[in-house]
Amino acid sequence: MSLPHAILTALLEKPSSGLELTRRFDRSIGFFWSATHQQIYRELNRLERDGLIHALPQPPSRGRRKEYEVLPAGRAEVARWVAEDQDPRPVREPLLLRLRAATVVGTAGLATELRRHLALHREQLALYEGIEAHDFPPERAAGENRLQHHILRAGLGLETFWIEWLTATLADVEAGGSDGAARGPGEAAGVQGSGGEAG
Amino acid sequence: MSLPHAILTALLEKPSSGLELTRRFDRSIGFFWSATHQQIYRELNRLERDGLIHALPQPPSRGRRKEYEVLPAGRAEVARWVAEDQDPRPVREPLLLRLRAATVVGTAGLATELRRHLALHREQLALYEGIEAHDFPPERAAGENRLQHHILRAGLGLETFWIEWLTATLADVEAGGSDGAARGPGEAAGVQGSGGEAG
DNA sequence: CATGGCATGTAATCTGTTACATGATTAT
DNA sequence: ATAATCATGTAACAGATTACATGCCATG
Structure with missing residues (x-):
């Protein structure tokens, strides 16, 4: 709410x-x-x-x-x-879901999507960087509005993370190149599943 | 969907x-x-x-x-x-919202929440690290299931990001210590607002 | 007085959440 | 038998999304 x-x-x-x-x-x-x-x-x-x-x-x-x-x-x-007690919402990221699906049905078309997302995140990062340059110039660094700056840094940090992650993931998806269906049904299941249960 | x-x-x-x-x-x-x-x-x-x-x-x-x-x-x-075209969902993070609210109504009780979130994210990170150690041991690093590892790394990376961000933010909130109401109504408005409009 | 944009609003639908209900199975 | 637990399901509601409807106002 x-x-x-x-x-x-x-x-x-x-x-x-x-x-x-x-x-x-x-x-x-x-x-x-x-x-x-x-x-x-x-x-x-x-x-x-x-x-x-x-x-x-x-x-x-x-x-x-x-x-x-x-x-x-x-x-x-x-x-x-x-000040209310309010747990962080669980992550809900369809792209990770699709990546997982790709391990089962094959990665056809996935690289294109990853590239597209990469571009969008770069755009968003540039936007945030512009705002930071405008609103939080280095000369008045230790100013009043630290909280506001932290909020912006969250945006900067998240975009930066996704860019790095997408870059690494994309490299592997393109290298693997396996466009077809996955190796065998059920094989991929244990990997994430058993780990989750163990933890 | x-x-x-x-x-x-x-x-x-x-x-x-x-x-x-x-x-x-x-x-x-x-x-x-x-x-x-x-x-x-x-x-x-x-x-x-x-x-x-x-x-x-x-x-x-x-x-x-x-x-x-x-x-x-x-x-x-x-x-x-x-392979479907599907834009990344906009970020929806109540904690950032509350931080912004705190710049207007004061930070009373906020540090406690930040500390609590920090603990939860550390727990989650530990969980992911356990899964990584179990499912992706360094000896068979360049294995088959690269995609699965990338998915897990997204979780690891996000938790790591939040831990760092919360630590930095918490330090400032505790240092500032301004528990009361904000300085003046409307003062904080321009900072994020004008920046956003400029971008 | 017609057109286009500003501004508010309705309706329908889908997704997600909370609380509760009921049948089947197992252990004591 | 009965209690606990497994398993599926209903109902009601809150939140989010999409499409559409309506009134105001400025301009030509």
Whole structure:
């Protein structure tokens, strides 16, 4: 249940309308929590109903811009949530799944996908590096906004990791070149399976 | 739409019943794609209805074990999916969200959470290291199952990244020690916001 | 007054989560 | 017999995705 809190945080930073929020969820916030405008409007209505935010007084009609502001109860809820016990979500990465599938049905077409992903991650890394250069220049390194910098570094670090991992994996997939089906059904099963059970 | 393919892959590795699959989704496969038994049973029924798998002939009654096997159409579907164009999912990490919220409402209670996460990631890393030692011993390094090793390395790399990142972030949060509310509302907004817009 | 873009919203569907229900099997 | 556990399943709901609908407003 993070979306309402993401919205509250965004509104605390700056009161906004639904569409403005949508835009911000395409950029900075969306780098680690994405949301569509439908999710956002729905959640705004709930948050208002629950008394955590309220719309600034404006003639309410259908197609008209509606600006929201966080109420004290909303701010308190965010503060509570920051300290809440909340386990890290298990990794959910379809590409790793597909890699595993490839060990069974063959790697045909996989290299192309890996290359494509590599390019996308390089793009994203470049984007983050641009933001870092702009917002956290070396001259005022030990500044106030250390937390913000750490958040950005998470993005930088993750992209860097994927780039390295994809590069290594791609090399092996291209070297192996085995486009066809896997060697034998069931052979690959033990490797990850038995290890997991042992651990 | 990865769950059906995850199940097909698991069944290709080894025909199983619903509960067996559930167990495997708690270990090896679950390391990068988790699922509960309800999801699995629902999906098994759909896959059978769609002719991608079939239950091995056994007296079908309610509480009785039902073993499934992948049909040729199912294998073909997996092969198709391995090569499919599929963009990486945007990162969705509540902890980063909470960090950002903390820049606005204060870091009270945050260090505790970071420490807890650090411990959990260290545990997970140890688990992966155990599996690596067991399944990929250095003596038969350049072996057959390179792909499987790469999959495991993704887990190792991600956990390692989070441990390093959490350590660095925690140090700053503890040093800053500002438990109270943020400096001023709106001040923190520009940092990530403007950077994102510029990029 | 028509067009296009801005802004909010509805509806349908799918995926994921939580809680509970029920039949079968095994051990005591 | 009965309790514990194995195994499958139902129901209700929350969250996320996709497609579409509607009203406002500026411009030509």
